Amino acid sequence: GENVEQHPSTLSVQEGDSAVIKCTYSDSASNYFPWYKQELGKGPQLIIDIRSNVGEKKDQRIAVTLNKTAKHFSLHITETQPEDSAVYFCAASNGNFNKFYFGSGTKLNVKP
Amino acid sequence: DADVTQTPRNRITKTGKRIMLECSQTKGHDRMYWYRQDPGLGLRLIYYSFDVKDINKGEISDGYSVSRQAQAKFSLSLESAIPNQTALYFCATREDRLSTEAFFGQGTRLTVV
Numbered sequence: 001g002e003n004v005e006q007h008p009s010t011l012s013v014q015e016g017d018s019a020v021i022k023c024t025y026s027d028s029a030s031n032y033f034p035w036y037k038q039e040l041g042k043g044p045q046l047i048i049d050i051r052s053n054v055g056e057k058k059d060q061r062i063a064v065t066l067n068k069t070a071k072h073f074s075l076h077i078t079e080t081q082p083e084d085s086a087v088y089f090c091a092a093s094n095g096n097f098n099k100f101y102f103g104s105g106t107k108l109n110v111k112p
Numbered sequence: 113d114a115d116v117t118q119t120p121r122n123r124i125t126k127t128g129k130r131i132m133l134e135c136s137q138t139k140g141h142d143r144m145y146w147y148r149q150d151p152g153l154g155l156r157l158i159y160y161s162f163d164v165k166d167i168n169k170g171e172i173s174d175g176y177s178v179s180r181q182a183q184a185k186f187s188l189s190l191e192s193a194i195p196n197q198t199a200l201y202f203c204a205t206r207e208d209r210l211s212t213e214a215f216f217g218q219g220t221r222l223t224v225v
Contacts, residue, residue, distance in 0.1 A: 001171075009152070033214060043116070043202050043216025044155070089154055097212055098143070098168070102154035 002027040004092050013080050014111050021106045023090035024072040030092040033073045034094025034100070035064060038087040047088075048075070080110045115139045116217035118203050124223045125193050128225040133188045134218050135203030143206040144186040145214065146170075146178060148199045155202065161186055 003026040013019050023033075031052035036044035050057045050064045050073065057064050061080075066073040077084055090103040116137045125131050135144065142159055143162055147155040157170030159178040175197060179187045190197055201215040 006153075006154075043218050045206070045216065046213045049212060060143065071153075092210075094168065097206065097209075098145075098160050099157060099170075100155075100214070102156070104152050104154045 001099040002030055002092055002094070003091060004101045004103045006090050006106055010105060010107045011107070012109045012111060014071075014081060015082060017078045017080055019080055019084070019108055019110075021075045021088055021090070022072060023074070023103050024070075025092045025093075025097065025101075026071065027092070027094060028068075028071065028100075029094040032093045032097070033064070033094055034091050035062075035068060035075050036089045036091065036102075038089065038105075040086070044089055045063070077108075080108075082112050083108045084108060084111050116203055116205055116215055118201075118217040118220050120220060124225060126225055127194055129193050131190050131193055131222070133135065133201055133203075134220070135186045135217060137184050137186075137203075137205045137210050137215075139203035139205055139207070139215060140183070141207045142183070143208070143211075143216070144180065144187070145204040146176075146188045146204070147202045147204060147216075149173065149202060149219070154211075158188065158201075170225070185195075190222075194203045195224045198222060200225045 006023045034049035038044040039045045063076045091100040145160040146158040161180040164180045201220045202212040
């Protein structure tokens, strides 16, 4: 089955700096890669996703890149703000959207 | 009000007790899911349902059972709780077969002592 690894487990940055979270996956059949943000006391919420037919996707200050050959994808947050502080999860799916394989999560702390 | 509501939000129970976690949604979505979150392990799928007559096991269904009482309600039961079922439990919904986004409830923190 699919195995998704996520690094780092914790990340601390200064407000205004950039943050990068990386994930690798094992199943070459995976073709959909969402990122979820979990704020304290809340459930995860989708913030951006990418399909395997594109290499990069941007939405304002966040972007995701995908390298299918190397089987890794990354979340990039620019100009970080304190409200970006949360736990971020990557996930992978092979098109069966009932089954997502999640990474172990990255706790991002943005220091004012 | 939240679109996906879980009750209770927190629960402490004793080993061997039966406990039910409830989930209701106002989004009108067909598909509902139960996940378990453990520190350092991300979210793992326990059960999922396409409709009231269609229940499917996820990757860690042992020790759990579910009931889809209506399109809007999906309950998770631990028949005889054990300490390693201590975790944060999330209910989620998806609109239909082609939808990619999952909408999560706020979670139920369960402690088995």
